[in-house]
Amino acid sequence: MKKRLLSVLLTGALAVSSLTACGTAAVSASGASGTSNAEGTEEKPVIELTNVSYDPTRELYAAYNEVFEAYYEENFGQRVEVTQSHGGSGKQALEVANGLEADVVTLALEGDVQVVSDAGLIDAGFTSEFDLDSSPYTSTIVFLVRSGNPKGIYDWSDLIREDVGVITPNPKTSGGAMWNYLAAWYFFEQQGQSEEEILDSIRKLYGNVVVLDSGARGATTSFVENKQGDVLLAWENEAFLSLKEYPGEYEIVVPSVSILCQPTVAVVDEVAEKHGTTDVATEYLRYLYSNEAQDIEAQNFYRPSNTEIYNNYVFTADSNTITEIPEDGRWINDNITLTDINHFGGWQEARAKHFADGAYFDQIYEQ
Amino acid sequence: MKRKSIIPGFGISFGITISILSIVVLIPLCSLVVFTSKLSFSEFLYTVTRPRVMSGYYVSISTALVASLINAVMGMILAWILVRYDFPGKRFIDGIIELPFALPTAVAGISLTHMTTTNGWVGKFFYDLFGIRIAYTRLGITVALIFIGIPFVVRSVQPVLEKIDIQYEEAAYIMGADSGTTFRKVIFPELLPALISGFTLAFARCIGEYGSVVFIAGNTPYETEIAPLLIMSELQEFDYSAATSIALVMLAIAFVILSVNALLQASVSRRVNGLA
Numbered sequence: 001m002k003k004r005l006l007s008v009l010l011t012g013a014l015a016v017s018s019l020t021a022c023g024t025a026a027v028s029a030s031g032a033s034g035t036s037n038a039e040g041t042e043e044k045p046v047i048e049l050t051n052v053s054y055d056p057t058r059e060l061y062a063a064y065n066e067v068f069e070a071y072y073e074e075n076f077g078q079r080v081e082v083t084q085s086h087g088g089s090g091k092q093a094l095e096v097a098n099g100l101e102a103d104v105v106t107l108a109l110e111g112d113v114q115v116v117s118d119a120g121l122i123d124a125g126f127t128s129e130f131d132l133d134s135s136p137y138t139s140t141i142v143f144l145v146r147s148g149n150p151k152g153i154y155d156w157s158d159l160i161r162e163d164v165g166v167i168t169p170n171p172k173t174s175g176g177a178m179w180n181y182l183a184a185w186y187f188f189e190q191q192g193q194s195e196e197e198i199l200d201s202i203r204k205l206y207g208n209v210v211v212l213d214s215g216a217r218g219a220t221t222s223f224v225e226n227k228q229g230d231v232l233l234a235w236e237n238e239a240f241l242s243l244k245e246y247p248g249e250y251e252i253v254v255p256s257v258s259i260l261c262q263p264t265v266a267v268v269d270e271v272a273e274k275h276g277t278t279d280v281a282t283e284y285l286r287y288l289y290s291n292e293a294q295d296i297e298a299q300n301f302y303r304p305s306n307t308e309i310y311n312n313y314v315f316t317a318d319s320n321t322i323t324e325i326p327e328d329g330r331w332i333n334d335n336i337t338l339t340d341i342n343h344f345g346g347w348q349e350a351r352a353k354h355f356a357d358g359a360y361f362d363q364i365y366e367q
Numbered sequence: 368m369k370r371k372s373i374i375p376g377f378g379i380s381f382g383i384t385i386s387i388l389s390i391v392v393l394i395p396l397c398s399l400v401v402f403t404s405k406l407s408f409s410e411f412l413y414t415v416t417r418p419r420v421m422s423g424y425y426v427s428i429s430t431a432l433v434a435s436l437i438n439a440v441m442g443m444i445l446a447w448i449l450v451r452y453d454f455p456g457k458r459f460i461d462g463i464i465e466l467p468f469a470l471p472t473a474v475a476g477i478s479l480t481h482m483t484t485t486n487g488w489v490g491k492f493f494y495d496l497f498g499i500r501i502a503y504t505r506l507g508i509t510v511a512l513i514f515i516g517i518p519f520v521v522r523s524v525q526p527v528l529e530k531i532d533i534q535y536e537e538a539a540y541i542m543g544a545d546s547g548t549t550f551r552k553v554i555f556p557e558l559l560p561a562l563i564s565g566f567t568l569a570f571a572r573c574i575g576e577y578g579s580v581v582f583i584a585g586n587t588p589y590e591t592e593i594a595p596l597l598i599m600s601e602l603q604e605f606d607y608s609a610a611t612s613i614a615l616v617m618l619a620i621a622f623v624i625l626s627v628n629a630l631l632q633a634s635v636s637r638r639v640n641g642l643a
Binding site: 090094115170172173174175209210211212213214218221222225226227228351355356357358362365366 | 414417418419477480481484486487502503581582585586587588589596599600601602603604605606609
């Protein structure tokens, strides 16, 4: 009885495995015929490209992919279909490092791309692979306040006043929020404060934080939907999106100094080689620097890296408050001093000094 | 000579059980241990006993405990109503109980937060009348955990309650017990094992709850920062071994709770069945 059951099971298992083997064989055969077709006639298979990105680039890449697909077909006679994936930048980096097959990554900061590189998937030196540290577009940290700016918040120094409630995500769970922290640090440094005084100011600032959300989208929800706090520290592009979505309810305040947020793009070399998509992937990222793409980035409220196009979007500001999206599309307030990550000795040093366990950010919460 | 079991197929089904268990449960658990073992013992001890982490355990465990106690009482009442009474919409309510299982926890967290902030319609009421803040406090965490845990208690107690024969109650009544005594001496002891298991299941689930709590907690260090959030922040720093160390401690806590539950349940049911 038992033996018969076993033999039945075994036969079943054999049958299933041989079937799957046939299946794979069939698939690879058709794959091969596809390629041979591509060499001979005009019937080329569509190349699929996966772009793993972070949360607020959804609209940007939806627009860019369309343009790129048209561009690539026209110039290379090849149809491309780009699949997007969005999520928290750090989480996305982990997933790619753990085997999510992305041909390119377009993440919120260099540190996250570094993680993928550390996993052996991206060759070293990815920041010099494309122009300007491989960041085709940038952003900065600005303040989003409620309409009429009832608390009179104009600069970083206002954030440490006792009557102000601040919303910003936790830099330990949201990589993008490290920019917020560093921008504040830079402001107090510019005030000529010693490191100890800066730490004290930062402690006051984070003491004013009403909700320390785990991610940028959560922070926006706390501020916009749940009406918590008086000021949201936000990426410029996110702030403009809120302005667009809730006209008349919010104002953007551009502080005197801030930081240049450089989202980093890179080809995931290992995966692209395996998929045979290295050329398309490289072109995909290179084309982000083209005039056409730079325009799309600017229209999605990212600061374009091309100075000529950048200047098309700059307006001369008479105040540092923006109450509505300008009709002529000129939204960039240039009247701001931006530092960048190199000021902090690069990501590795900044992380070790500020965000590692027991480092400055942890210390400001010790009683 | 091997003793034959009356039920056939023990060998095969046991084999399947073991393989499924290893794939689904044991291998992930082993990887926890493997990652953690990259730390020396003193490093491990330091990582899991930092004040910030200790306060994380405390917040997680205390809120889970309070929420589960409330759930035990409320869940029992709910189950009682659902089993003993007939009313319009009963089936509908019975179905709704399971909603917290099905709903993505993030959705639950966001909507609970929205309702319980000082501007939300529930939160406004409590804040204006009593000056109580719900969202972004430990109270808020407890509310979220009550939501997450309630089905565990109801679904554990309900079947037992259904099986209790009404004759016992009638007998107690005939022998002169009032309804309070009947409940205390006849019904409650029968329910207790199920109640304990429901309570522990809910408690174990609540300790590890992340998705809904992060939205309502406010995540202020030392105040409303839960242990699972600390694990997430270690992961964000790509410090796997620190993350798995904290996870391992959480796991140990859960294990202790579940064992205590099993012991309690065994002793209670032995007593109830008159075997003690």
